[in-house]
Amino acid sequence: MEIIFGRNKKEHLEPVRARVTGKIPAWLQGTLLRNGPGMHTVGETRYNHWFDGLALLHSFTIRDGEVYYRSKYLRSDTYTANIEANRIVVSEFGTMAYPDPCKNIFSKAFSYLSHTIPDFTDNCLINIMRCGEDFYATTETNYIRKINPQTLETLEKVDYRKYVAVNLATSHPHYDAAGNVLNVGTSIVDKGKTKYVIFKIPATVPGGRKEGRSPLKDAEVFCSIAARSLLSPSYYHSFGVTENYVVFLEQPFKLDILKMATAYIRGVSWASCLAFHGEDKTHIHIIDRRTRKPVLTKYHTDPMVVFHHVNAYEEDGCLLFDVIAYEDGSLYQLFYLANLNKDFKENSRLTSVPTLKRFVLPLHVDKNAEVGSNLINLSSTTARALKEKDGQVYCQPELLYEGLELPRINYAHNGKPYRYVFAAGVQWSPIPTKIIKYDILTKSSLKWGEEHCWPAEPLFVPTPGAKDEDDGIILSAIVSTDPQKSPFLLVLDARTFTELARASVDVEMHLDIHGLFIPDAGWDLGKQAPSREAPARDMQTEKSPPTSSSSNNGETRGLCSSGSFQE
Ligand SMILES: CC1=C(/C=C/C(C)=C/C=C/C(C)=C/C=O)C(C)(C)CCC1
C-alpha cells in the first residue's frame, strides 16, 4: 500500500487527456470534482494519520465522450505555512505540530498557554460543498476554503465563526431543491454552553448576491440542541434529513474538551481526545423543520458509532433513517499511516464491520400504548421501537447489509422514499475493494471489482429526464496497486452495474474521500489559474512562495485568541 499511502502526489495543473475505452454516454457532460489527502510528508517531517494529509483537489472533466484530468493542492494557509517552513507546522487530526522550537522556559510556557485556545487547521481535505454558485473545500473545523471548480485555484478562507458560533462543522451538508445548504456544527463552551447548531446557508438572497459577498453572510441558525455534557460533546461526521425533520445522533463517541485544551502541552494529537464510551446510549434527536424545535419524544438506541447517514424519510407516521453503523470507534485508528504502510493486511483489519442499519421512529407515541410494546407497524421492516416506562422510546434497528461504507444515493431521493444505496464495499479493511449497489426492497446487491483496484466513493449521476431511481451512471475514481495499471475513472451503468467506459490517466493519482459532480457549464478547458498562484513544484524538495492570502509570518495557527473555546 506504499504506492497509495506512502508517496506524495504531484499536481497536474494542465488538463491531462485520458485514454477512454468503452463509450461514455453522450449526455454525460460535466466535471467530477473530488478532494482527499495527497501529501503525507513535508521536508523531513511526516504526518501520522491519513486524515492529516494536505488536501489535493482533482477533477475529471467529461466532454463529448472524452475525459480530462487535473489536480492541484489546496493552497490553504496550512499548506503555505508548511511548505514555507519545509516541515509540518500546523496540527492536524492525528499529528500535533510544534511550530517554533521554543528557546527558553518563558517562551515555552507562553507558547503552551496560547495553544489552550486552539485555532484549527484550514487543510480542507474531506469534501466539496456547493453554496449557490460558489464551491468550497471542507473539513470538520471552523474553516472552509472557497475554490474555483474549473481551475482548482484556492480562493478565500472563510471562518464559520464569523457567521455562526461553531468551532466544528460537518463536511456533509444537505441541500434542498433550491440549493440552500443545511449543516450542523458544534459550539464549544460558548457563553457557558456546548450546543449542536443546525444552520442554513441560503443559495440566493432577495435582490441577488452581490459580487464577492459570501453566502455565509446570510447564514442563519435553524435550531440548536444543548449537548448532554458541556465538556464532552459527541463527535459526528454527518446527519440526516427528511422532508419535515432533521435527524441528529448524539452518539457515545465523544470529544473530551479538557483533553483538547491540554493536548498541545501534553504533546498528543486531537485524535487522542476522541473516545468511545460503550457504557452510554446513543441519543436520537429529531428536529421538526416546520417549528424549528426538537420533537418532545426522547428516542435512544444502543451505543454505536456512525460516520455516514445514508438517507431518511417519513412513512405512515414513522421516520425511517438508514446509517452505516459500527460497534465502536476503532475505525479512525485504522487510518494511521503506520498501519496502512506496513503489514497492511494485519494492521488494518476491521474489528467492527460497517453495517447498513435501518432505524424506525414513531412520530406520535400513543399515550395508551403499553410499556414494552412495539410502536412500529410497517410491513417493510423488522426495525422496532419499544415504549419505555418513562415514555422514552428505545429503537432496535433492522440490519440490512454488512461491509459497506461511503454511501451515496440518487440525491433526488434525499429525504424521500428510496430504494438503492451505492457504496464502497469493504471486507477486512476500511479501504474499499468493491463498488456495491444494494437494493433495499429486494435485499439483493450488485458488485463491481477488479484485481489490485481500490475504488473511491461511487457517485450517482442521473440520466437527464430519468424516471427510475437507478436510471443513471456511477462514477468512481479507481487507483491501482499494480504498477502496470494506470488509475482510471470508471463509468458504470447504475441499473445493471455493467461497465460502460473507463478513462485511464497516466498519473500517480491519490485515493480521494468525497466530492460532487457539476453538470457542464461549458468551461473552457484551456483556461488556467491566474498567475498569482505558485506553479507546480516537486513537493518534497522545493518551497512554494506564499499566496497573497497567507501572511501568517511563519507563525502558526494553533494559537488564536478567539474566545469561544475558553471557559
Ligand atoms: C483537525 C480536527 C478534527 C479533524 C477531523 C477530521 C479531519 C476528520 C476526518 C474524517 C473523515 C475523513 C471521515 C471519513 O469518513 C476534529 C477531530 C474534528 C477536531 C479537532 C481538529
Ligand SMILES: [Fe+2]
Ligand atoms: Fe464522509
